[in-house]
Amino acid sequence: MRNDETENHSGMSGEERRKILVVGRGSAFSEEVMGYAIHLAARLDYDLLALCVLGVDRQDAESQGNRALKAVRVFRGKADREGVRCGHVLTSGQLGSAVEELNHRVKRIEFVVVDSGVDRDEVAQGVTIPMFSVISHSLDSKGDHDMASEHITQQKKPVGKTIGFGVLTASLYAAVFWNADAVMQTFTKGGWYAALPVATVFLVSFVHGSFAHNLWSLLGIEANQKPALRQTEQKVIQKKKTAQKRPRAYAYVNPFHRIDR
């Protein structure tokens, strides 16, 4: 069995952290399983361990290995951005025995998240461990990968809207500046005439605001989609971390229980 293992990031000194083992389908991880696992790990304050088990086919081994490495790198990059530690294991052979061996070697794997299409019975051959399967929709009927990034890049560009709001904005500006003197005289009369400038800027903020919004998305500058939930989630994690710092009394049933670390 070939093992290419990178242990979790540095800074792991001290207590061994709990982990979620994520099993990919062959040499790939679907967008869903990555998202789910990272999300869960962040919420629980666990680490991740990504496992790719390659087939035993010798001919294809190299390209498969490269693909798996790339997939793992993407996964780790994503986890890193969310502040979740992620390690990975690339191995070849039987899925069941790989999981079994890993479960013996790596401490504190709490449960397993598997991608859709992974045979759960095979994973759980030699271990007793809770397992969650993520139903992934980004796999087409043949089980092939549907490029997740296509959803992002192939959005329709709002050309018509940009032009429409652009024309509206321009005509609004023209209307004010064409007759600037008369407009200024009426708008600065004071009293109830105050409603005029206020109403005008509201209108401008809608029309020109929509134009600006569409213009930026036409230029491909759009928000990085992050679930809103993540904002509060970080705070929950933060609270949990501070709570953990409080001194606590521990009673160990077996005083030698943690001596092997």
Next chain:
Amino acid sequence: MQDLTSQALQFITLDPLSILFLFVVGFIGGLVSGFIGSGGAFVLTPGMMSLGVPGAVAVASNMCHKFPKALVGTIKRFKYGQVDIKLGLVMAVSAGVGVQLGIQIQHMILEKWGQVGSDLYVSVSFVAILVVVGGYVFRDAVKSARSCGLDQVCALALKLQTINLPPMMHFKTANVRISMWFTIPVGLATGMLAATIAVGGFIGVPGMIYVIGASSLVSSATELLIAFVMGLGGTINWAMHGMVDIRLVLIILGGSLLGVQLGAIGTTYVKEHMIKVVMATIMLIVALSRALAIPKYLNQLGLTNIDPAMVSVLNKASFVVMCLALGIGAAIILASMWKARREVHQLAESYAEA
């Protein structure tokens, strides 16, 4: 504000250069305020005055451009789930009271020490507050940059949150439960500062971060809501005196509505401590700029005797540094946004290859 109507009104004629200036400053100011919740006003008001716009009209027009800009920014950032509406409204109401308090204090000082004394008071409080708060924010930004960009909740905020002084308020988006008695002073201070130096956000955002305990993302987004409410109130007041120059407002808005959206988009890419970095940088440079203007007032009060030529150089330098503050802030935002965007795209590409 009573004697405003008596002031002779003259609305300037616009030439292409000043239109360009207002548009560009509007854009950069919008970019910064979309990102950190406020900004732009401190350059726009003196900028308009240097174009020959009377002070009151400059202030009124600045305020009239601020609230639609803040509205657009608020809506945009609300979609990203960053705005705490309840916190914003509570802060806005107390800030409204704070503005009235600030105006009263200004009047007292004006009566006692005259216009120069009032100017000196504004400058000194400007410098003092910005150096203290800006320095603190900067130190904190560096600290959270070291701890992998995650925001740490300030110890003071955590302490205040544990004090159970009814009525307690729960702010859902900010995920904070804190007594009303700690929320209102932050709003009051924001309003007082807004009345004094026209940029309440420099106290409001740090206040929400360090006293109330909201994240910098939520604080800066909520500040936009506060700016909208206060700006709308202020504009109605000014417009009733006929002080708003709608042409100036529209030109600035032309740039700032583009900028504010870009700034809001930027917050979804960068790490949270970048908001603090940008805010602190701008605050410290603006403080320097105001410090350069102090000798003029000291001279006028007869406290010092600095060469008038020197004073005029300092005065010009003060305005240049102010523009620099805005420019540097915008540059940091764009650079960090560019970097973060490239990372996201590289990730997507490498995934497509894999």
